[in-house]
Amino acid sequence: MTDDRNTRRRLRSQDWFDNPDHADMTALYLERFMNYGITPEELRSGKPIIGIAQSGSDLNPCNRHHLELARRVRDGIRDAGGIPIEFPTHPLFENCKRPTAALDRNLAYLGLVEILYGYPLDGVVLTTGCDKTTPSSLMAASTVDIPAIVLSGGPMLDGWHDGDLVGSGTVIWRSRRKYAAGEITREEFLETALDSAPSVGHCNTMGTASTMNAMAEALGMSLTGCAAIPAAYRERGQMAYRTGRRAVELVLEDVKPSDILTREAFLNAIRVNSAIGGSTNAQPHLAAMAKHAGVELHPEDWQVHGYDIPLLANVQPAGAYLGERFHRAGGVPAVMWELLKAGKLCGDCPTVTGKTMAENLEGREASDREVIRPFDTPLKERAGFLVLKGNLFDFAIMKMSVVSEEFRARYLCEPEREGVFEGKAAVFDGSEDYHRNINNPELGIDENTILVIRGAGPRGWPGSAEVVNMQPPDALLKRGIMSLPTIGDGRQSGTADSPSILNASPESAAGGGLSWLRNGDVIRIDFNSGRCDALVDEAEIARRKTEGLPAVPPDATPWQMIYRQTVTQLSDGAVIEGASEFRKLAEKLPRH
Numbered sequence: 001m002t003d004d005r006n007t008r009r010r011l012r013s014q015d016w017f018d019n020p021d022h023a024d025m026t027a028l029y030l031e032r033f034m035n036y037g038i039t040p041e042e043l044r045s046g047k048p049i050i051g052i053a054q055s056g057s058d059l060n061p062c063n064r065h066h067l068e069l070a071r072r073v074r075d076g077i078r079d080a081g082g083i084p085i086e087f088p089t090h091p092l093f094e095n096c097k098r099p100t101a102a103l104d105r106n107l108a109y110l111g112l113v114e115i116l117y118g119y120p121l122d123g124v125v126l127t128t129g130c131d132k133t134t135p136s137s138l139m140a141a142s143t144v145d146i147p148a149i150v151l152s153g154g155p156m157l158d159g160w161h162d163g164d165l166v167g168s169g170t171v172i173w174r175s176r177r178k179y180a181a182g183e184i185t186r187e188e189f190l191e192t193a194l195d196s197a198p199s200v201g202h203c204n205t206m207g208t209a210s211t212m213n214a215m216a217e218a219l220g221m222s223l224t225g226c227a228a229i230p231a232a233y234r235e236r237g238q239m240a241y242r243t244g245r246r247a248v249e250l251v252l253e254d255v256k257p258s259d260i261l262t263r264e265a266f267l268n269a270i271r272v273n274s275a276i277g278g279s280t281n282a283q284p285h286l287a288a289m290a291k292h293a294g295v296e297l298h299p300e301d302w303q304v305h306g307y308d309i310p311l312l313a314n315v316q317p318a319g320a321y322l323g324e325r326f327h328r329a330g331g332v333p334a335v336m337w338e339l340l341k342a343g344k345l346c347g348d349c350p351t352v353t354g355k356t357m358a359e360n361l362e363g364r365e366a367s368d369r370e371v372i373r374p375f376d377t378p379l380k381e382r383a384g385f386l387v388l389k390g391n392l393f394d395f396a397i398m399k400m401s402v403v404s405e406e407f408r409a410r411y412l413c414e415p416e417r418e419g420v421f422e423g424k425a426a427v428f429d430g431s432e433d434y435h436r437n438i439n440n441p442e443l444g445i446d447e448n449t450i451l452v453i454r455g456a457g458p459r460g461w462p463g464s465a466e467v468v469n470m471q472p473p474d475a476l477l478k479r480g481i482m483s484l485p486t487i488g489d490g491r492q493s494g495t496a497d498s499p500s501i502l503n504a505s506p507e508s509a510a511g512g513g514l515s516w517l518r519n520g521d522v523i524r525i526d527f528n529s530g531r532c533d534a535l536v537d538e539a540e541i542a543r544r545k546t547e548g549l550p551a552v553p554p555d556a557t558p559w560q561m562i563y564r565q566t567v568t569q570l571s572d573g574a575v576i577e578g579a580s581e582f583r584k585l586a587e588k589l590p591r592h
């Protein structure tokens with residue numbers, strides 16, 4: 001590259017640091033930056049200024065490793081002729097933020113939009129890891145449409161307990177059932193959970209964190225192979241360095257998110273999500289990212305483009321292994337290579353590498369067929385999300401990669417089978433009600449019950465909570481009945497292995513069908529036609545609707561109030577209503 005500022009496009013940061021019309025403002029902008037080693041000459045030289053959106057902090061331990069990785073990113077930016085400027089993003093720690101980190105995804109998005117728009121940045125490295133850090137940062141980069149590249153922090157090393165692999169989250173859901181059934185002690189429960197987190201990094205299962213980083217890679221927004229490298233591996237630091245270098249080149253080449261995030265890129269991501277057995281949270285997050293990218297993505301796209309894709313990655317919760325082994329087997333590129341060879345992927349999509357997706361993937365053959373299966377001999381056929389609708393909701397999904405063979409054999413999409421499931425509803429208003437009453441014998445919960453939770457959506461919770469994977473009452477667990485069908489207007493953890501019907505939209509708090517459902521109503525689910533209805537007649541439904549909506553907790557903070565007033569439904573990505581009308585902000589400079 002050349003340092004001659006006259007030979008190339010004027011960068012937006014030069015309006016701050018090299019503005020002959022506003023010499024006084026230029027002086028003001030420059031003075032503080034000089035104190036930590038960036039000279040005025042350098043800032044005025046027209047070198048690209050690259051932000052490092054730092055998501056790691058003590059409050060976000062899954063991403064904390066980025067505090068060290070940023071040094072390597074800085075080296076890469078410097079070596080490619082750019083100037084690094086690191087700044088914090090709003091923390092999004094999945095396990096700890098109450099009432100749910102989902103409430104803060106849009107807040108982190110808003111914060112990052114203001115930073116990318118209002119400061120002298122020409123490009124940005126988005127450091128990602130924990131669940132919502134990936135979608136929030138990509139949503140913001142799209143709104144501003146500033147050259148951007150994703151750097152995943154990588155998953156933790158594989159966890160082991162007593163010779164068994166124990167994966168983040170998944171081991172909690174499994175141990176919880178064993179604990180309730182009296183098979184393990186409380187101490188064993190805690191020890192197993194601790195052993196599942198052996199190092200720095202995000203969750204090592206194919207939960208929402210690994211999924212969303214895989215989605216970023218499938219969309220073409222990170223370097224090839226970035227998502228799966230474990231946080232503690234040497235290659236992770238090298239990936240950080242290369243990502244920093246590439247961020248500078250993206251600015252010089254003027255490659256923006258809008259050049260990469262096309263509808264085809266999103267459809268690729270949906271297909272990859274099926275093949276990796278990815279998180280159900282990918283649905284609202286991809287919807288949100290598409291919305292801010294100005295891309296039409298329909299809720300039915302999950303069924304039309306994702307349902308028939310087989311499960312290729314043998315990773316928990318849908319499979320057996322964890323992130324380290326997945327990476328060694330070839331990671332996301334090896335899965336995508338299988339899909340590409342089978343004609344299931346758009347190979348022409350441009351990516352941040354400067355090459356097409358097909359060029360990136362060429363020859364990325366899996367090295368371990370136990371972990372990444374060939375397309376023709378998958379772990380499961382038809383492993384995408386089933387999309388359901390009916391009088392209880394207009395949209396809900398069910399993750400087929402975690403549905404048992406027995407369940408499939410009984411109900412699924414085989415013409416000669418009936419494909420219909422009927423059960424009695426046991427309805428809970430939020431998780432407090434569930435915990436209080438699940439063991440209440442008066443509810444009469446048996447093996448023909450469908451557990452329903454409402455008040456768990458974006459407006460109701462608020463934020464939409466991961467509570468739909470409810471376990472049966474202790475009495476059933478002790479009889480060996482480890483799961484019942486569940487339905488809810490909330491979400492479930494990406495690490496859960498339950499075949500729940502979730503993300504039901506519209507939610508109860510927005511007047512969706514779950515709001516008028518009563519204990520004992522019969523629900524019919526027809527998996528072949530994708531219908532889910534309560535067998536309640538129209539007149540009775542109309543009467544119940546006059547009784548008003550089930551109560552939800554009041555706003556506890558100013559942001560909860562603003563969030564509830566602005567949020568859309570999960571089918572639509574739970575974005576801020578109207579925010580997607582703001583596009584390509586970087587094309588216009590903010591006023592002085």
Ligand code: FES
Nearest residue numbers: 062130202203209
């Ligand atoms: Fe942060 Fe799983 S809790 S990645």
Ligand code: MG
Nearest residue numbers: 094208493494
């Ligand atoms: Mg989660």
